[in-house]
Amino acid sequence: MTRQYRIASVPGDGIGPEVIAAGLEVLDAVASRDGGFSLAVDHYDWGSDRYRKHGAFMPADALAWLRTADAIYFGAVGDPNIPDHITLWGLRLPICQGLDQYANVRPTRILPGVTSPLRDAGPGDLDWMIIRENSEGEYAGQGGRTHRGLPEEVATETSIFTRRGVERIMRFAFETARSRPRRHLTVVTKSNAQRHGMVFWDEIAALVSHDYKDVTWDKELVDAMTMRMVRRPRSLDTVVATNLHADILSDLAAALAGSLGIAPTGNIDPERRSPSMFEPIHGSAFDITGKGIANPVGTFWTGAMMLEHLGEKAAADLLMRAVEQVCAAGILSPDLGGSATTQAVTKAVVEAVRGMNR
Numbered sequence: 001m002t003r004q005y006r007i008a009s010v011p012g013d014g015i016g017p018e019v020i021a022a023g024l025e026v027l028d029a030v031a032s033r034d035g036g037f038s039l040a041v042d043h044y045d046w047g048s049d050r051y052r053k054h055g056a057f058m059p060a061d062a063l064a065w066l067r068t069a070d071a072i073y074f075g076a077v078g079d080p081n082i083p084d085h086i087t088l089w090g091l092r093l094p095i096c097q098g099l100d101q102y103a104n105v106r107p108t109r110i111l112p113g114v115t116s117p118l119r120d121a122g123p124g125d126l127d128w129m130i131i132r133e134n135s136e137g138e139y140a141g142q143g144g145r146t147h148r149g150l151p152e153e154v155a156t157e158t159s160i161f162t163r164r165g166v167e168r169i170m171r172f173a174f175e176t177a178r179s180r181p182r183r184h185l186t187v188v189t190k191s192n193a194q195r196h197g198m199v200f201w202d203e204i205a206a207l208v209s210h211d212y213k214d215v216t217w218d219k220e221l222v223d224a225m226t227m228r229m230v231r232r233p234r235s236l237d238t239v240v241a242t243n244l245h246a247d248i249l250s251d252l253a254a255a256l257a258g259s260l261g262i263a264p265t266g267n268i269d270p271e272r273r274s275p276s277m278f279e280p281i282h283g284s285a286f287d288i289t290g291k292g293i294a295n296p297v298g299t300f301w302t303g304a305m306m307l308e309h310l311g312e313k314a315a316a317d318l319l320m321r322a323v324e325q326v327c328a329a330g331i332l333s334p335d336l337g338g339s340a341t342t343q344a345v346t347k348a349v350v351e352a353v354r355g356m357n358r
C-alpha cells in the first residue's frame with residue numbers, strides 16, 4: 001500500500017500559477033521515483049481574479065476545505081490593480097492566522113552553481129534557518145483610522161506580543177537550533193527603542209533558554225543584524241525574529257544567497273492541528289509574469305520542505321539533490337544570471353529526479 005497525501009494547491013496570482021505548475025510536475029516525478037507514496041492534489045483557483053468576479057479572494061468556507069488537506073502548496077498573491085494590503089489580508093494572512101501556522105520557517109543557503117553577491121561567500125559559508133513569528137507582532141492587524149481625510153486624521157498599527165505567542169515561537173526556535181549541528185540561536189530584537197513589546201520578547205527568550213542548555217544563543221538588534229548578515233555570515237545559524245523583522249531580514253537573506261527566486265518557506269503549525277502551508281517567499285512578480293522566466297527553484301525547495309513535513313524525508317532529500325545538481329550544472333534562470341526558462345529548469349530537475357539514486 002502506498003501512502004497517499006492530499007495536497008491543496010493554491011497557485012494565486014502573477015507568477016504563482018507558473019511556479020506551482022512547475023512544482024507539481026517535479027513533485028509528481030519525485031513520487032514516481034520514490035514509489036512509496038502518491039499525492040492527490042485539489043486545485044483551488046483563489047486569488048485576485050476571483051476577487052474581481054465575486055468580491056472575495058476565497059470562499060467563506062475556505063479554511064474548512066483546506067483542513068481536509070495534509071498540506072497546502074501556495075504560490076503568491078498580489079495584483080497590480082488591487083492594493084497590496086487588500087490582497088495579502090484577503091488570502092495569505094487569513095490562511096496563516098486562521099490555521100494558526102505560527103512558525104514561519106525560512107532556510108537559506110547558497111546552492112552549488114549559484115553566485116552570492118557577497119564577494120567571499122560560497123556554499124557552506126551562508127547556511128541559515130530563519131524562524132519568523134507568524135501569528136501576531138506587527139502583523140496582528142490591531143489598529144485603525146479615524147477622522148479620515150481631515151487634518152485630525154489618526155492611524156494606529158499596534159504590535160501585539162503575548163506570553164503564549166512569544167514563548168511558543170522561542171521554544172520552536174530553540175528546538176530548531178538544537179536539531180542543527182551548530183546548535184546556535186540568534187534572537188533578533190529592537191529592545192533599545194521599543195521598550196515594552198521587545199523587552200518582553202527578550203525576557204521570554206532568556207527564560208526559555210534555561211530549558212536548552214545545550215544551545216548557545218546571542219542577541220542582536222535588528223539594525224546591527226543587517227550588517228552582521230553581510231559582514232559575518234558564518235557567525236549565524238538559526239535566527240528567530242518578529243513577524244516584521246524576519247519578513248525584511250529573509251528577503252535580504254534570499255538576495256545574499258543569490259536570488260529571491262530560490263528562497264522557500266513553510267508556514268508551520270508545529271502541533272499539527274491544521275495543515276501547514278508551503279510557498280516560495282517571493283510575491284507575484286508582475287514584471288516577469290507570463291514571460292516564462294520565473295525561477296521555480298524556491299517552489300521546488302518548499303516542495304521538499306512539504307515532503308519532509310509529511311514524513312517523506314528520503315524523497316525530500318532526493319528532490320534537493322536533484323535541484324542542486326541542476327544548479328551546479330549551470331541550468332539557471334535569468335535572475336541567477338542564466339538564460340534557462342521556467343520550463344527548461346523544470347525539465348532538467350524532472351530528469352535529474354528520474355536519474356537519481358534513492
Ligand SMILES: NC(=O)c1ccc[n+]([C@@H]2O[C@H](COP(=O)([O-])OP(=O)(O)OC[C@H]3O[C@@H](n4cnc5c(N)ncnc54)[C@H](O)[C@@H]3O)[C@@H](O)[C@H]2O)c1
Pocket residue numbers: 015019075076077078079080084087088092260261262279280281282283284285286287288293294295296298333335
Ligand atoms: N507571499 C506572497 O504572496 C507575497 C510575497 C511578497 C509580495 N507579494 C505581492 O507580490 C506583488 C509584487 O511584490 P514585489 O514586487 O514587492 O515582490 P516580488 O517578490 O513579487 O518581486 C520582487 C522582484 O523579484 C523578482 N522575482 C520574484 N520572484 C522571482 C522568481 N521566482 N524568479 C525570478 N525573479 C523573481 C521580481 O521579478 C521582482 O523584480 C505585490 O502585490 C506584493 O504584495 C506577495
